[in-house]
Amino acid sequence: MKKLISFFIVLVLIFWGMAAVQAESHNYYNRVDKVFDWGTSTTKVIINLGETINNEMVDWNTFEVYVRRSDPRLEDSFLEEGQRKIEAAYVSDSKGEKLDSGEFLTLELEVGPGLSLDSALNYVSDQGGNNWIDVKYTISQLKDIETETGTLSGIEITELNKIFRPQIEKFVTGSSFYNDSINGEIDLTYAAYEPEVKDITKKSLIVWLHGGGEGGTDPTIPLAANKSVNFASEEIQDIYDGAYVLVPQTPTRWMHPGANEGDFEHLPPDSGENGRPYTSKYTKALMNLIDNYVKSNMGIDRDRIYVGGCSNGGFMTVRLGIDYPDYFAALYPVCHGMTYEYLTDEDINKLVDQNIWFVSAATDSVLPAPSFTIPLYDRLIKEGAQNVHLSYPKRVIDTSGKYVTENGKPYEYNGHWSWIYVYNNDLSNEINGKNTYLQNWLSNQELEE
Structure with missing residues (x-):
């Protein structure tokens, strides 16, 4: 009898241990990354507690969140570590949507342009620029949670289950091969978005060319490092009617x-050797990509294709305008890097009749407007351009009102980052007696017969 009782106790302990291990395995976290004006930040961690709770059982100091950031491209990969500030805590589903009760708890984290612990990216100039990095979170319980079935305590979570990037997930990615007779075989990658509202009306195509820090073979980087995902936002899509x-x-x-x-x-x-080229090895390969994309999407209106880009991408925007003057309905080069002195009279003649909106900030020290943007704009106006415009803000500042300095002034970004204003449609000029915003102007441009 004693042996039977002992055997029963052993079985109970075994099953209890298995249950404990199983419960512990449920404690993982999901992560939500969001693209802001300054790049991509982790805004939420969502932890699976394995038991049903409600919002009265938790608050913002039930857990603490610690992060360690490292970049495997570097010989010493460690970047930094520290505690993230929790701004809110609430019961949610696995993606962070609020619920009255459930097994998931979302911790909203502080983000901002002056922070770095929140960043999912790192920029290394001699390693290809921006890239996703290793970000490891440790989420530790500070206060017990009293549930209907018992007490949750001592939870520490380090296992990442899934990363959600809703803005980026709207896009599909692909690649394009081109054999250039001069520059050899070239592979380009791309991200693409199709409008959600489709009808018999053909839609515009917005082409955006990234800056020098977003090259590589992962096409999510140009979406994440700047804010080109915003072209797929409801606000911008509404302007174009898709x-x-x-x-x-x-x-x-x-x-x-x-x-x-x-x-x-x-x-x-x-x-070309001084960092200021006139040509690009990628011009024909890029045009091949764009044209093939147009041909494979019958819903695109060939008379309403707009190309723009920032910095390196601004250079390429000008280059495409020169080499393919009859293809695009409008150009919008931002802090472009095309050297004005290299342009010929023939180049100017190809640009003068096109629809162009230049953008650059007065505080840009990387590609100063007086050396790049303004001379080209002035020359086109002098030659009689009828639909060429310039936005020349004094500096690049936060316009959302959310991010300010200690003295209450808007947060100021690097002067080279004037593309922020383009993504957010914050730039306007008086055109034909009306205050007109850049994206609205773009959406109304069409190729002339």
Whole structure:
């Protein structure tokens, strides 16, 4: 009898241990990343507690959140670690949507342009620019949670289950191959968005070309490092009554000079080697990608294709305007890197009749407007351009009202980041007697017969 009782106790202990291990395995977390003006930040961690709770059982200091950031591209991969500030806590589903009761708890975390612990990316200039990095969270319980079935205590969670990036997940990704007779075989990657509202009316195509820090082979980087995902936002899509969005990615930089750079006699001997090219090895490959995308999407209106880009992408926007003057309905180069002195009279003649909106900030020290944007704009106006415009803000500041300095002034970004105003449609000019915003202007441009 004693042996039977002992055996029963052993079985109970075994099953209890198995149940404990199983319960512990339920404690994982999901993560939500959001793209802001400054890049991508982790806004939420969502923990699975394995038991049903309600909002009265928890508050913002039930748990603490610690993060360690590292970049495997670096010899010393460690970047930083520290505690994230929790701003709210509530019961939710697995994606962070609020519920009255459930097994998931969402912890909303502080984010901001002046922070770094929140960033899901890291920029390394000699390692290809921006990239996703290793971000490891440790979520530790500070206060017991009294549930209907018992007490939850001592929980520590380090297992990541899934990352949600809702803005980026609207896009599909792909690649495009082109055999350039001068520059050889070229593979480009891209991200693309199709408008949700589809009818018999054909839609515009917005093409966006990233800056020098977003090259590579992961086409989510141009969406995440800046804010080009915003072209797929409801606010921007409403302006166009639905628009396709195409975000190509180069493996290096759009300002990678072509193999024929030295064939142009009007250029200085060091053009292309001084970081200021006239040509790009990717021009034909990029145009091949764009044109094939248009051909494969019959819902695109060929008379309403708009191309723009920032910095390196601004350079390529100008380059495409010169090489394919009859293809795009409008250009919107932002802090572009095309050297004005390299442009010929023939180049100017190809641009003068096009619809163009230039953007650059007065505080841009990377590609100063007086050396790049303004001379080209002034020349086109002098030559009689009828639909060429310029936005030249004094500086680049937060316009949301959410991010301010200690003295209450709007947070100021790097002066090179004037693309922020483009994504948010914050730029306007008086055109034909009306105050007109850039995206609204773009949406009304069409190729002339």
